[in-house]
Amino acid sequence: MRREASVLHLDLDAFFAAVEQRDKPSLRGRPVVVGGVGGRGVVATASYEARAFGARSAMSTAEARRRCPPGTAFLGGRFAAYRRTSDVVMALLRELSPLVEPASLDEAYVDLAAGQGHDLSVDGVTALARSLKERIAAATGGVTGSVGVGTSKLMAKIGSDLQKPDGLVVVPPGEELAVLHPLPVTRLGGVGPATAERLHQVGVRTVADLAAKSLPDLVALAGRAHGSGLYALARAEDDRAVVPDREVKSVSAEETFERDLTDLVVLGREIDAMATRVGRRLRASAYSGRTVTLKVRRYDFTTVTRSLTLPQPTDDARQIASVARRLLTQAGTEGGLRLLGVGVSGLSVYAQGDLFAAGSEPGTEATTEEDTPADEAAQAVPAPAAGARWWPGQDVRHEDLGAGWVWGRGLGRVTVRFEGPLTGPGSVRTLAADDPLLSPGDPPDWRPAGETTTGETTTGETTAEEVR
DNA sequence: TCTGGGGTCCTAGGACCC
DNA sequence: TCTGGGGTCCTAGGACCC
Numbered sequence: 001m002r003r004e005a006s007v008l009h010l011d012l013d014a015f016f017a018a019v020e021q022r023d024k025p026s027l028r029g030r031p032v033v034v035g036g037v038g039g040r041g042v043v044a045t046a047s048y049e050a051r052a053f054g055a056r057s058a059m060s061t062a063e064a065r066r067r068c069p070p071g072t073a074f075l076g077g078r079f080a081a082y083r084r085t086s087d088v089v090m091a092l093l094r095e096l097s098p099l100v101e102p103a104s105l106d107e108a109y110v111d112l113a114a115g116q117g118h119d120l121s122v123d124g125v126t127a128l129a130r131s132l133k134e135r136i137a138a139a140t141g142g143v144t145g146s147v148g149v150g151t152s153k154l155m156a157k158i159g160s161d162l163q164k165p166d167g168l169v170v171v172p173p174g175e176e177l178a179v180l181h182p183l184p185v186t187r188l189g190g191v192g193p194a195t196a197e198r199l200h201q202v203g204v205r206t207v208a209d210l211a212a213k214s215l216p217d218l219v220a221l222a223g224r225a226h227g228s229g230l231y232a233l234a235r236a237e238d239d240r241a242v243v244p245d246r247e248v249k250s251v252s253a254e255e256t257f258e259r260d261l262t263d264l265v266v267l268g269r270e271i272d273a274m275a276t277r278v279g280r281r282l283r284a285s286a287y288s289g290r291t292v293t294l295k296v297r298r299y300d301f302t303t304v305t306r307s308l309t310l311p312q313p314t315d316d317a318r319q320i321a322s323v324a325r326r327l328l329t330q331a332g333t334e335g336g337l338r339l340l341g342v343g344v345s346g347l348s349v350y351a352q353g354d355l356f357a358a359g360s361e362p363g364t365e366a367t368t369e370e371d372t373p374a375d376e377a378a379q380a381v382p383a384p385a386a387g388a389r390w391w392p393g394q395d396v397r398h399e400d401l402g403a404g405w406v407w408g409r410g411l412g413r414v415t416v417r418f419e420g421p422l423t424g425p426g427s428v429r430t431l432a433a434d435d436p437l438l439s440p441g442d443p444p445d446w447r448p449a450g451e452t453t454t455g456e457t458t459t460g461e462t463t464a465e466e467v468r
Numbered sequence: 469t470c471t472g473g474g475g476t477c478c479t480a481g482g483a484c485c486c
Numbered sequence: 487t488c489t490g491g492g493g494t495c496c497t498a499g500g501a502c503c504c
Contacts, residue, residue, distance in 0.1 A: 036472055060472095062469040062470070063470075065469085103504070107504070190501085192501060192503080225479085226478075254473060256473085291496085309495085309496060341474095
């Protein structure tokens with residue numbers, strides 16, 4: 001634990017839903033659920049309006065549909081849009097300190113002590129956090145965040161959780177235990193359903209209860225590493241550093257099918273497709289790996305993995321696929337599979353093949369698809385069902401009607417609302433699904449024309465004029 | 469129409485080596 | 487000639503996080 005409250009944690013509020021409401025004016029103030037929109041989808045983020053009806057992250061989308069009123073928007077994720085907004089926020093954080101550790105698209109830690117000339121008194125960091133929140137809202141078109149500041153990552157994260165949404169909590173040095181001990185143990189990172197259940201069985205409900213347990217008791221209950229971790233956290237002992245560049249350990253792709261699959265030819269093609277994605281991402285990040293893992297989820301939700309370690313690292317899709325296909329015959333397909341996954345771990349920096357064979361390009365396969373930003377989607381964004389041309393929430397562009405987004409589709413029709421972040425609520429038109437004037441669009445820009453923001457990577461996509 | 473997708477870390481047993 | 491001890495690698499599974 002540090003002497004000063006110099007660790008800041010930022011958590012953007014209902015982030016995916018907030019970006020949707022920014023970009024889709026007709027959804028502002030209304031319940032929005034972002035996640036898988038297929039029969040087996042789950043909720044990634046529910047707006048606060050949707051949470052009022054009981055929609056929650058990780059709930060099945062079917063359950064959320066039952067809970068939310070008609071008119072609730074159920075949208076697939078738009079990773080590129082979230083990524084662009086996240087980049088703007090992370091750039092603002094890096095103005096505070098070079099030590100910024102993103103935990104996901106919508107969450108990051110900042111080590112303020114590594115920044116230049118911050119006043120680290122309680123009043124100083126409070127003012128800093130307030131100004132940060134203002135700048136984030138201004139730069140993102142109104143996305144808000146909750147901020148916690150404390151003497152450790154633990155206390156900063158606890159703080160950001162205390163007043164959501166749009167919160168600001170500084171835990172003054174010395175006040176850690178007073179803040180921590182009344183909270184339920186489940187607020188500690190690392191206490192999930194299984195650990196919580198075991199703790200409840202021995203009478204532990206609050207962090208104070210946890211602090212009363214001995215180290216040997218906790219180790220017996222949760223294992224060596226986890227038990228001693230809990231013992232320390234209950235005492236607010238946390239010296240984890242803010243690490244700006246975490247090394248990637250594995251790359252994987254997986255897919256849950258709309259219906260269970262049994263056909264080996266179809267399963268083989270799925271493996272090929274996933275291996276292609278994994279290989280492409282490995283090469284894009286200049287990694288290769290030795291261990292190929294196949295993940296299988298059966299019709300009854302039992303999950304098994306089979307892996308094989310190669311003598312040499314690979315980033316070649318065909319080799320990854322061929323190993324994975326062999327592993328599938330090992331795992332078996334009886335009864336049908338609801339999910340397949342392909343992964344590569346044991347990564348090393350790209351150093352494969354014959355170094356002296358000039359011009360040899362290890363891992364280039366026949367397909368020459370380019371890397372799309374969406375393909376880096378190593379985040380909690382549900383991919384739209386493969387093969388569907390239109391999906392709810394999707395950005396589209398009509399040659400006569402302009403930019404808009406897909407509200408619904410079916411029966412050869414697609415319903416589009418023509419609006420953008422800088423327009424008022426727009427009008428709805430139902431078009432033929434094969435309307436030649438309609439095409440997939442880019443994420444709209446939420447900033448007025450001419451306005452720029454520090455740190456954003458401009459890839460020359462949509463301009464404000466296009467959005468109207 | 470139960471239960472996503474992309475990750476990290478830990479544990480435990482067996483093989484193998486010195 | 488009755489039984490070592492430590493270390494690393496590999497495989498599989500589980501808990502957890504966002």
